[in-house]
Amino acid sequence: MCLVAHQMITRIKRWTVVQPV
Structure with a gap:
């Protein structure tokens, strides 16, 4: 689960880094 x-x-x-909305 952690993995x-x-x-x-x-x-x-x-x-988020690729598509900073």
Whole structure:
């Protein structure tokens, strides 16, 4: 669960960096 959460957070963070809305 921790691993999945970490991956999701990393993806969201990358998305935010790529698409700063």
